Amino acid sequence: MAATIPAISKLSTRIIRILGCNPGPMTLQGTNTYLIGTGKNRILIDTGDKDVNEYQQNLAKVVQSEQINIEHIVVTHWHHDHIGGVENIYGTIASKHPKVWKHKKHETDAPDNDVPESIPMCWLMDGQEIKVEGATVKVHHTPGHTTDHIVLTLLDENILFSGDCILGEGTAVFEDLYTYMISLQKILDLKPNSIYPGHGNIVEDPIPKIEYYIEHRKQREEQILEALRTNPDKQMTEMDLVRIIYTETPEHLWSAAAYNVNHHLIKLTKENIIKNVNINGENRWQYGSSFNCNL
Structure with a gap:
């Protein structure tokens, strides 16, 4: 049985995990969201589902207790359990109107309108870096689960935030296996020290896990x-x-x-x-x- 993930976990001096409080067959214990950085301004990776009050309260509690501001929101992909909370966070918990980042979908997908038009979107590029005090994350476009999916490496600790490409338990679903396999090899080549997934517990020994995904x-x-x-x-x-x-x-x-x-x-x-x-x-x-x- 998987270890229980607390609602709020301070994983290191620069990483705080806030569980999305949206458990289910596809989300496991819920969507993991991560606050990154050591200074006043932080990066939030993913935002959970829309209108989940418990999650919003927990995120607000962390922002208040740490006396921080969310400067950047980085969404790993368009699925509702990763992007849905943007609408709740923007201009409220993140009161200074953060930059909201996401990779564009493929032109054959439905339009990129998963966030209200009142919230401006910034489009991510493969290899782009986003910096705050104490943390630099690098973007890697990893389509397959969705066409817009990205993973992020925290360069300061060589940690991979894997979104839904690799989970803490079980295997992931995908839209396109051909591109997904290329993305798995790309992640393997990054040789991360650990994986912080979008769902499930931290993967402390990531190379065998990635290789298992490929071999399976x-x-x-x-x-x-x-x-x-x-x-x-x-x-x-x-x-x-x-x-x-x-x-x-x-x-x-x-x-x-x-x-x-x-x-x-x-x-x-x-x-x-x-x-x-x-x-x-x-x-x-x-x-x-x-x-x-x-x-």
């Missing part, structure tokens, strides 16, 4: 490829592959398994390892170089 996806991919290789003349749906691979998974979970298999199939198609065949409006896959045909 590679193993599933190899199972999919093996099923296609051993049936070279068949054009298979996601559910066909689920029936072959997920033999120990209860049938009521097969639809969720098919969702994950679909992400792997799209990635393998992008890499020109398998081919996508559209038969009467239904997508099927077959081992071999990619093409798309309508039959």
